[in-house]
Amino acid sequence: MRRLTENIKIAFRSLFLNKTRSFLTMLGIIIGVGAVVAMLSIGTGAQDSVISSVQDIGSNLIIITPGNPEEGDQVMGPQMMFAGDTAELDEEDVRAIERDAELITEVSPVVFGSAVVSYLNRNTQPQVFGSNEKGMQLYNVELEKGKFYSKGDVSSSANITVIGQTVVKKLFNNIEPVGKIIKINGQNFRVIGTLKSRGTDSFGNDQDNIITIPVTTVQTKLYGSSSYDMILTQSISEESIDEATEEIKDILRRSRDIRIGEKNDFSVRSQTQILDIISTITNIFTVVIAGIASISLLVGGIGIMNIMLVSVTERTREIGIRKAIGATNRDILIQFLVESIVLSITGGIFGILFAVLISVIINNFTVLETSISTFPILIALSFSTVVGLFFGIYPAMRAARLNPIDALRYE
Amino acid sequence: MDNDGFIIKIRKMKKIYSIGRISVPALKGIDLDIKSGELIAVMGPSGSGKSTLMNIIGVLDTPTSGSYFLDGVDVGKVKDNELAVIRNKKIGFVFQTFNLLSRVNLFGNVELPLIYSRERLRDKKQKILEAIDSVGLTDWIRHKPNELSGGEKQRVAIARALVNQPSIILADEPTGNLDSRTGEEIMGIFQRLNREGKTIVVVTHEMAIARHTRRIIFLKDGRISGQEMVGNQLSAEEILEKMPKLDDVI
Structure with missing residues (x-):
């Protein structure tokens, strides 16, 4: 034990004696460890914020989308949720759910798009979110001023809109927007309310650059289509969410005349399932990062071996x-x-400090959120110890055999 | 075993170096006994085998044949790791080129043998300070070797050789890199240590140095060609007194 402390002392002395050389040797490990820890902190941060923004959307949410990538083409990633397929969702499906589902409280069809919006000489191009009167409630978006459109507005395809904060800023500089007439794709719409700010989502998208319009108006007057991009529903309770998912599947199979043995041409996912998908994606990300990191640690290790061989010769x-x-x-x-x-x-510790620095910078100067956890730090440290041990054995044996x-x- | 008061007993020792297919005999049959407490010199021209003999006596090397008993231990039958223990415990080396660790201060250099000593020492620091004191370098304890003169470096090396209280001190041309006055000083230290009971073997090619010892062994071509009991042993103290001091010269 005493000789171990003596050895550690000797080791530090020789590291300090060749500061530049030691630093350059450690650089491989610093970059390797720094990259892993920084990337993992970005990954975990992104995962956390994606998860929280999914949870933000609204509780007990069930999302129905057309097409069925899970049982058809293997599409991974966010496209999974919107994989275009020939099958479409339409009013029939919404009616069937409203009529037959017992475990569902609210239903809203949704159409996405974008449009050019102008007021006087100002214009902007926000996201269009078409839904029925329940849409905002399902999506957990709150009103700031004015009111939301009613069931009557939806059935009459009224030219009215509720706009997000970014749109407010861009079109109405210090002017009260509620009650004003704006042009959307050239047609007159009356602003009846504004939405509370939601900030940016985990991908850096501005969630306030949005206008919401009754879904019927979007379909007939803006895009001229009869299909929906998705249907949002909400189960009556958290416990019944899986049952509700199955119920919706049954209802839609019946209403869409899908025979036994045939695959669904639609997908029904609950929030928990979406969270599962997200964690699958981030796990793949983690494995890829770990792979890259182990390559750079390997290179760093070879650097250490090289310099140790030099050191053995020098100190013969x-x-x-x-x-x-x-x-x-x-x-x-x-x-x-x-x-x-x-x-x-030492390289590993510098690498971790480097990663912490990077993650703090990313946190403060970009929209990405990072979160440093102890697990990757411990892994990085033990990994660099193993690298030192593994690549140190050969030079040390050469020294010992002299x-x-x-x-x-x-x- | 009974070593009859002999700390070193060498019988029919041969050492042959093989370089590729060529065999070079360095020692061709040496018989040598050294008593405990002796101060002895080994002399010979270069290539006579004195360095080889020194390395074998110092257990840095093993003989090709013959036997070597050091303090009753048959060194020929000892494994590598135990040889290191013997070097640590029984032998104190003093080299011509000092061989101090340049990055370590005086204290650390003298401490070195104790680091590799397997025993737990309670009075370790005391031992180091005593060894440094016995060569008169207490004031330099935190200095590094490159801040010292040649003679001082050699005194550090002697302190290092002493610190583990070995049975024998081996000095290989200890004055070879020193001026005559400093060389005298070093020999004075050896003579004093010998009076205190240490066994000391000095390898040298200078008769003037060898005459400080009591017995001189002459080596030639790998054999002992003769030996001489020194009648009028030179005293380093007396010589130093007669030598002009640095102050007188200036």
Whole structure:
């Protein structure tokens, strides 16, 4: 134990003696460890914020989309939710759910799009969110001023809209927007309310750059289509969410005349299932990062081995002296092994500090959120220890095997 | 075993170096006994085998044949790791080129043998300070070797050789890199240590140095060609007194 502390002291002394060289050697490990920890912190941060924004959408939400990528083409990622397929969702489906579902409280069809919106000489191009009167409630969006459109407005395809804060800022500079007439794709719409700010989502998208319009108006007057991009529903309770999902599947199979044995041409997903998909994606991300990181740690390790071999040669005489004085082969082996481990652990610690710095910068200067957890730090540290051990063994063995007489004569 | 007061007993020792297919005999049959408490010199021209003999006596190397008993231990039958223990416990080396660790201060250099000593030492620091004191370098304890003169470096090396209280001190051309006055000083330290009971073997090619010891072994071509009991042993103290001091010269 005493000799171990002695060895650690020797190791630090020789690291400090060749500061530049030690730093350059550690750079591989610093970059490797720094990259893993930083990327994982970005990954975890993104995962956290995606999850919280999914949870933000509204509780007990069930989302029905056309097409069925899970049982058809293997599409991964966000497209999974909107995979275009020939099958479409329409009014029939909404009616069937409203009529037959017992475990569902609210239903709203949704159409997405974008449109050019103008007021006087100002214009902007926000996202269009077409829904019925329940849409905002399902989506957990709150009103700031005015009111939301009513069931009557939806059935009469009224030219009215509720606008988000970004649109308010861009079109109405200090002017009260509620009651004003704006043009959407050239048609007159009356602003009846404004939405509370929701900030940016986890992908950096501005969630306030949005206008909501009755879905019927969007279909007939803006895009001229009869299908929906998705149907939002809400189960009556958290416990019944899986049952409600199954119920909707049954109802839609019946209403869409899908025979037994045939695949669904639509998808029904609850929030929990979406969260599962997200974690699958982030896990793949993690594995890829780990792969890249292990390559850079490998390269860093080779750097350590290289410099340790140089160090053994340089210190041949020192090894000779130590051996003449009574150091065993094992003493020398341990001395150099400790040195390479100290080198790689120091690199690992610098790498972690580097990653923390990066993640703080990203947190403060970009829309991405990062979160540093202890797990990747521990993994990175133990990994760099193993690298030091593994790549230190060969040089240390060369040092240990030196013949003391030859070593003493070495100039 | 009974070592009859002999700390070193060498019988028919041969050492042959093989370089590729060529065999070079360095020692061709040496018989040598050294008593405990002796101060002895080994002399010979270069290539006579004195360095090889020194390395074998110092357990840095093993003989090709023959036997070597050091303090009753048959060194030929000892494994590598135990050889390191013998070097640590029984032998104190003093080299011509000092062989100090340049990055470590004086204290650390003298401490070195104790680091590799397997025993737990309670009075370790005391031992180091005593060894440094016995060569008169207490004031330099935190200095590094490159801040010292050649003679001072050699004194550090002697302190390092002493610190583990070995049975024998081996000095390989200890004055070879020093001026005559400093060399005298070093020999004075050896003579004093010998009076205190230490066994000391000095390898040298200078008769003037060898005459400080009590017995001189002459080596030639890998054999002992003769030995001489020194009648009028030189005293380093007396010589130093007669030498002009640095102050007188200036």
